[in-house]
Amino acid sequence: MTDVATTIEPATSPTLRNIPGLDIIPDFVTEEEESLLIQQLDARNWAGRGVEPNPEMKRRHQHYGGVFSYRLRRVVGDMEQLPGMFNFLTRRLLEQKIYASSPKSIIVNEYEAGQGIMPHVDAPKLFGPTITALSLLSDCIMTFQHVKDPSVVVPVLLSRRSLVVMNGSCRYDYKHSISKDLVEYLDGQEIVRSRRVSITYRDMQVSSGEETEHPVERRLQ
Numbered sequence: 588m589t590d591v592a593t594t595i596e597p598a599t600s601p602t603l604r605n606i607p608g609l610d611i612i613p614d615f616v617t618e619e620e621e622s623l624l625i626q627q628l629d630a631r632n633w634a635g636r637g638v639e640p641n642p643e644m645k646r647r648h649q650h651y652g653g654v655f656s657y658r659l660r661r662v663v664g665d666m667e668q669l670p671g672m673f674n675f676l677t678r679r680l681l682e683q684k685i686y687a688s689s690p691k692s693i694i695v696n697e698y699e700a701g702q703g704i705m706p707h708v709d710a711p712k713l714f715g716p717t718i719t720a721l722s723l724l725s726d727c728i729m730t731f732q733h734v735k736d737p738s739v740v741v742p743v744l745l746s747r748r749s750l751v752v753m754n755g756s757c758r759y760d761y762k763h764s765i766s767k768d769l770v771e772y773l774d775g776q777e778i779v780r781s782r783r784v785s786i787t788y789r790d791m792q793v794s795s796g797e798e799t800e801h802p803v804e805r806r807l808q
């Protein structure tokens with residue numbers, strides 16, 4: 588990547604929302620599908636807050652496919668098939684050509700009001716070129732910050748039931764984060780945060796055990 592900085596517009600420009608490789612698909616699931624997903628997820632075990640494989644994490648989460656330990660920085664255990672409850676989502680991702688083949692890994696994150704995720708780039712050596720996250724139960728703002736030019740900060744609304752797709756520059760050149768704020772503002776719109784559950788699809792890039800650049804500790808908020 589050369590001359591990245593020269594292609595970036597001033598931070599004040601509204602056109603900055605056009606981050607190369609960023610796409611947001613509204614209403615990726617229906618209200619009925621959202622309720623069913625939440626019901627099924629809540630019937631399963633949430634990790635974090637003292638529960639393995641990431642007991643140190645305050646945010647509750649569920650890993651499917653490859654179970655990634657943030658502490659050990661690697662996939663622990665065997666790659667398992669994704670549970671059937673995700674089949675319709677995977678099918679939709681393939682139908683809409685967001686992925687060419689079924690992604691092998693899902694992380695479900697739960698954010699209580701007052702919880703967020705620190706700025707990070709999803710481990711480039713571990714996860715593939717397309718990251719997607721489905722927002723359930725609450726709107727939030729995802730903030731993108733350019734790695735090489737931190738003055739470039741781009742807040743983007745992730746509305747409830749939308750899918751955010753990160754490819755190319757968006758996936759590799761920008762950190763993404765979600766604040767802990769209970770109330771957020773974007774373009775004069777007030778966004779009141781409540782419990783949010785996100786379903787992130789990622790392809791595993793390499794065999795387990797490879798060192799990654801994941802900012803482990805800084806994710807633990």
Ligand SMILES: O=C(O)CCC(=O)C(=O)O
Binds near residue numbers: 696721
């Ligand atoms: O909650 C989200 O929408 C994003 C989660 C995320 O960035 C991650 O797990 O790496």
Ligand SMILES: [Fe+2]
Binds near residue numbers: 763
């Ligand atoms: Fe991420």
